[in-house]
Amino acid sequence: MEKQSTITxxxxxxxxxxxxxxxxxLLSNYNKLVRPVVNVTxxxxxxxxxxxxxxxDVNLKxxxxxxxxxxEQTWYDYKLK
Known part of the structure; x- marks a missing residue:
């Protein structure tokens, strides 16, 4: 019976x-829940x-x-420039 040894x-x-x-x-005051726009409108x-x-899978029937x-979602965040 051989012993196996593993080196990790x-x-x-x-x-x-x-x-x-x-x-x-840099990100201490950044709130990711606020929409990144200058004006809320x-x-x-x-x-x-x-x-x-x-x-x-393809089910033709x-x-x-x-x-x-x-x-992939991308947008411009003016606060991160």
């Missing part, structure tokens, strides 16, 4: 504390892209197609 390497990644502090300082244009990642999609 543990990789520890640490971030730059100065970069984290800068990120935290302004419209916000959101671009939506659908990217097909997988075609799972019932005309149903089952897929996996990536949804």
């Amino acid at each position: 390497n543990l990789l520890v990644c640490t971030g730059n504390p100065d970069a984290k502090r800068l990120y935290d300082d 302004d419209a916000l244009t959101v671009q939506i892209k659908l990217k097909l990642s997988q075609l799972i 019932n005309q149903i197609m089952t897929t996996n999609l990536w949804v």
Whole structure:
């Protein structure tokens, strides 16, 4: 009976504390729940892209197609410029 041994390497990644502090300082007063417009009556244009990642099934009889999609949404936030 052979014994098997497994060696696992543990990789520890640490971030730059100065970069984290800068990120935290820049976004400390940012509220992601507020619409990013200068005037509340302004419209916000959101671009939506659908990217097909997988075609799972096609049911010709019932005309149903089952897929996996990536949804990408982009908009301009004046507070992040």
